[in-house]
Amino acid sequence: MLVELPHYPRAPAEVTWKLRQPSQANRSEFTGVRRVTILAEAPRWTAQVKYPPIIGREAFRPWRAALAMMQGRAGTLKLGAGEGAQQGVGQPVVDGAGQIGTVLRLRGCYRGGYARQGWSLSVDGRLHEIVAAGMADADGRLAISVIPYIAGIPDGTPVEMVRPFGLMSLADDEAGWTVSAGQKYEIAFNCEEAF
Numbered sequence: 001m002l003v004e005l006p007h008y009p010r011a012p013a014e015v016t017w018k019l020r021q022p023s024q025a026n027r028s029e030f031t032g033v034r035r036v037t038i039l040a041e042a043p044r045w046t047a048q049v050k051y052p053p054i055i056g057r058e059a060f061r062p063w064r065a066a067l068a069m070m071q072g073r074a075g076t077l078k079l080g081a082g083e084g085a086q087q088g089v090g091q092p093v094v095d096g097a098g099q100i101g102t103v104l105r106l107r108g109c110y111r112g113g114y115a116r117q118g119w120s121l122s123v124d125g126r127l128h129e130i131v132a133a134g135m136a137d138a139d140g141r142l143a144i145s146v147i148p149y150i151a152g153i154p155d156g157t158p159v160e161m162v163r164p165f166g167l168m169s170l171a172d173d174e175a176g177w178t179v180s181a182g183q184k185y186e187i188a189f190n191c192e193e194a195f
Helices: 057-069
Strands: 014-020 023-027 034-038 044-050 077-080 090-094 099-109 120-123 126-132 142-153 165-170 178-180 184-186 188-193
Touching (some): 044 165, 057 184, 120 165, 126 165
Antiparallel strands (some): 014 044, 044 188, 077 165, 099 142, 126 142, 165 188, 178 184
């Protein structure tokens, strides 16, 4: 179940993002050479989220309800991945079914629209980082390099580039808050991608 987080405060005070990219490393006892295998389909974004203090029981009521509705790891939430809006490139969608790897092909972009290195995008509920910039051609097609690995996204799937987000769930089954004198409420939680 997707849980809509309350609109106040609008954004977290602090988010620590981490990309967990599992790999396997082996070192030869004979040559000392190390070989690393990336488990390409297993990466997952995690985040530590802390909201600014909320003053007053009435102002905090919507948060109590939202945290309860998460039902531990069962619920999901959209966690914004940027510090504001990124430049739009149109209304991009995935261009071609079954894409696999680190190059994502899009259509529906503005002619000459570009995606910059270091931007994020969301596709099919997953968060990706753009690691090589790209510019749309005259037909509005754009190919960009992204991490983590793409695995079979359906053709025509919408891509969010203006306000990218990660579809997240709590990292454990506990959701709570701290309250101190003067009805000062504080919320912090750990979450991970919920695909």
